[in-house]
Amino acid sequence: PVAVRTSSSTGRKSFGDLLGLSRMRQNTDLFRQGSLTPATPGSNTSKNNSLQLVREPVTLPERKEDDTPAKYLLRIEEVLSRGVIASALSKETDAFSAAVLRSYLRTFSFFEEPMDMAIRKLLMEAELPKETQQIDRCLQAFANRYHECNPGIYSTPDQAYFIAFSLLILHTDVFNKNNKYKMQKADYLKNTRGEGIFD
Numbered sequence: 001p002v003a004v005r006t007s008s009s010t011g012r013k014s015f016g017d018l019l020g021l022s023r024m025r026q027n028t029d030l031f032r033q034g035s036l037t038p039a040t041p042g043s044n045t046s047k048n049n050s051l052q053l054v055r056e057p058v059t060l061p062e063r064k065e066d067d068t069p070a071k072y073l074l075r076i077e078e079v080l081s082r083g084v085i086a087s088a089l090s091k092e093t094d095a096f097s098a099a100v101l102r103s104y105l106r107t108f109s110f111f112e113e114p115m116d117m118a119i120r121k122l123l124m125e126a127e128l129p130k131e132t133q134q135i136d137r138c139l140q141a142f143a144n145r146y147h148e149c150n151p152g153i154y155s156t157p158d159q160a161y162f163i164a165f166s167l168l169i170l171h172t173d174v175f176n177k178n179n180k181y182k183m184q185k186a187d188y189l190k191n192t193r194g195e196g197i198f199d
Contacts, residue, residue: 058088069099076100086126086141090134101137105145115153115163118146139164159197166192 061075076085089101108125110118122142128135143161147154154160166188173183183191 058084060088060092063096069096069103072096073100073103082125083127086138087129087134090129090137090141093137098137098141101141102144105141106148108145110146110149112150115146115160116167118142118149119164119167135168136165139168155196163192163197 058080061072061079063072067075073085076088080088085104086101089097089104092098105122108122110121113121119142126138128138140157140161143164144157146164147157147160154163170183170188173179
């Protein structure tokens with residue numbers, strides 16, 4: 001049995017708590033330690049891409065007193081490329097930044113799309129940050145948007161989040177050269193069983 005912790009501010013289970021099964025826990029621990037990183041275009045783990053993109057430091061514009069999340073997002077879009085907005089916003093831990101990140105994700109349409117295709121669609125436009133907590137914030141915002149677009153698939157945004165992060169870990173498992181045993185369909189189903197999610 002796995003002890004489940006929840007964030008005191010949101011009551012939301014963290015990714016590590018949701019994936020307490022041994023196979024995914026091993027990958028999650030490696031992921032947190034930086035040994036595993038999702039293969040994104042230009043990253044070291046993208047084995048077919050020899051071009052290494054250098055990430056410039058990103059600075060968000062200063063907030064104004066009358067800024068709403070939507071107004072602030074418009075100002076961000078004037079100074080940053082669309083691809084780095086989610087990554088930049090996920091570095092902040094305050095409620096306002098989370099609301100702006102949700103506003104950004106609402107610009108994506110995931111209606112009637114399978115979860116894996118929706119994640120691919122997101123990642124074709126937005127790069128994920130490097131740190132696990134920042135990836136966590138991005139995927140929580142993605143899961144909320146996915147659930148808004150497809151309310152009948154998962155009963156809560158938390159279930160959508162659980163599957164979204166498990167798919168990211170599955171992707172990492174597949175493309176990690178050091179991983180000798182690749183997760184099979186039966187393993188994945190076993191590892192993601194629970195939380196009210198059906199095969």
